[in-house]
Amino acid sequence: MSNPTWINAQSRQQGLERLADHTVDVAVVGGGITGVGVALDAASRGLSVALLEGRDLGSGTSGYSSKLVHGGLRYLAKMDLAVAWESAVERHRLMSRTAPHLIHPLAFVIPEMVDTPRGEAALTGTGVGIYDVLRRAARTRGSVLPRPQLLSGPAVSALVPALDPAAVRRGLMYWDGQVDDDVRLVLAVARTAAGLGAHVLRDVRVTEMTGATVAAVDTRTGHSLSVRAGAVVNATGVWAADFAPELAVTASRGTHLVVRSERLGHPRAAHTVAVPGRFGRYVFVLPQPSGYVYIGLTDEEDRISDGHRPTVPDQDVEFLLGIVNTTLGAPLTREDVVGTFAGLRPLVRPAGTQPDAGTADISRRHLVRDVPGEPITVVGGKLTTYRRMAQDAVDAAAARLGVDRRSRTARMPLVGAAGPAELAGVTAPRRMVDRYGTEAARVQALARDEPWLGDEIVEGTGFTGAELLFGVQAEGAATVEDLLARRTRLAFVPEDAERARDVAERVLELAAGTRPAGVVHTQRTSGAER
Known part of the structure; x- marks a missing residue:
């Protein structure tokens, strides 16, 4: 059973063979949300496309966001109206047409505490308005x-039980978009591009690029390859300056803590905690469908971390706990933190900005750098605005190619997308529909011949072996890490990842044909052992 949108070992080999003796219109370097967005925009215009990613799709910054598709409330506080408006427009497109199966409304409560200055509360209300x-x-x-x-105060406490009720005067609730899993968005964009003919190739490490060529190494075989293109787009995020040294790219570390939902009373809404002395900056407490809560995020310059999995320093943990505990009835401790993760945002420091200026003050506007003879570089921006970033980059590529083809992605549904009525009719559990949309029944059907694939991998998380197998068959997963860190997010809680490792290994064996059919899987752990 195959599908033009599937990304796997077979499609990878076919793409490598095609690139060996053909020139493509656009070569994209980088498999994060920006790179796959560029690939989709270019392919949707009828251009031939190759996307090269050195590791796994979404393995850098795009996989470690706050999982929000938001309209940019904090940018209003910074008076960055252009970014706030662009974010609101792109959020609308994602939630209304492009990916309504992946992005859902999330209520945010801004609690007004008894010690909140009235003037500050009034300004917050104006901003929300x-x-x-x-x-x-x-x-x-x-x-x-x-x-x-x-x-009212009691209504705030009902939505966010962990807040100290004696300290809450009242609250303000607004709504924003939440993507249950940011890597699922990356994969949906990449697969939609593949369905339009783009060659999406992971494990191809780029060593050099010009305006028309890309030199790379196939890390699975060690073989060198050269890709020829009418235009090359550098969408490598925090690594962009490696290929465009003139750019002043600053990496900002955004750290999140993972806490079990029951520790915070199973909140029914997200809530914000103001950072003292920094008007417009908040720590977010974000409930997740997985039964966990993410607390984030920091905004600190980081010049030494690996962009694929930045180290979370102790001071980040202490900062986040310190801020959030100012509002909780029962403060969190380090023992309540069952996992951490961080991503590095690629921020473009404008000319004239002081080198020691904080990263929180750098605009989230994106930049497209188009210098003749060099790759087109697109950098900056944020998850919500990836589509607009991609459109601007491909506009520059189309100009180089001398073609007049407008972007079509503003109204293009991603693979699995559908309206509410059609999604409601999909015969699969709601959790799977929220992750796979119209493909949920197909994923679930993978357990028909291998019933153990229908079992929950780790009790309470919802993830099944069928989802892991689909990750290999259709979404380019090739290793245990791919399955646990990105096709699921079990790696955010190391204890869960360790429990799931055996199942992930079995699935890879099954997909490779090295495991006999009909093997019965016995789950190794239970909730009581957690």
Whole structure:
């Protein structure tokens, strides 16, 4: 059973063979959300495309975000109206048409504590009001993102039980978009591009690029390859300056803590905690469908971490716990933190900015650098605005190619996308529909011949072996790490990842044909052992 959108070992080999003796219109370097977005935009214009990624899709910054598709409330506080408006427009497109199966409304509560200055509360209310004006101007309906509302103290406590009720005066609730899994968005964009003919090749490490050529190494075989293209796009994120030294790219580390939902009373809404002395900057407490809560995030320059899995320093953990504990009835301790993760944001430092200026003050606007004879570089921006970043980069590539083809991605549904009625009719559990959309039944059907694939991998997480197998068959997964760190997010909690390792290994053996059919899987752990 195959599909033109599937990315796997077979499609990879076919792509490598094609590139050996053919020139493509656009070669994209980087398999994060920006790179796959460029590949999709170019392929949707009828251009031939090759995307090269040195590791796994979404293995860098794009896999370690806050899982938010937001309209940029914090940018209003910075008076960066252009970014806030662009974010609101792109959020609307994602939630209304492009990926409504992956992105869902999330309620945010801004608690007004008894010691919150009245003036600060008034400014926050004004900001949320303007934020809602942007929502309506972007034509996002109230059925998708409801309008804000004032909450009484008891209503705040009902939504966010962990807050100290004696310290809460009242609250303000607004709505934003949450992507249950940011890597699922990367994979959906990449597979949609593949369905339009793009060659999506992972484990191809680029060593050099010019405006028309890319030199790389196939890390699976060690063989060198050269890709010829009408235009080359550098979408390597925090590594962009390695191929464009003139750029001043600053890496900002965004750290998150992972806490079990029951420790915070199973919150029904996210909530924000103001960072003292930094108006407009908050720590977010974000409930996840997986039964965990993410607490983040920091915004610190990081010049030494590996962009694929940055180290989380102790000071980040202490900072986040210190801020969030100012509002909790029962403060969190280090023992409550069952996992951590961080991503490095690639920020473009404008000319004239002081080198020691904080990364929180650098704009999230993106940059497209187009210098004749050099690769087109697209960098900066944020997850929500990836599509617009890609459109601008491909506009530059189309100009180099001398073709007049407009972007089509603003109204193009990603693989698995559908309207509410069609998604409601998919015969699969809601959790799987929220991850795979219209493909959920196909994923579930993989357990038909191998019933053990239908078992939950780690009790309470919802993930099944069938999802791992689909990750190998259709989404390019090739290793245990791919399956546990990105096709699921079990690696965010090391204890869960260790429990799932055996199943992941069995799935890889099954996919490779080295494991006999009919093997019965016995789950090694239970909730009682957790």
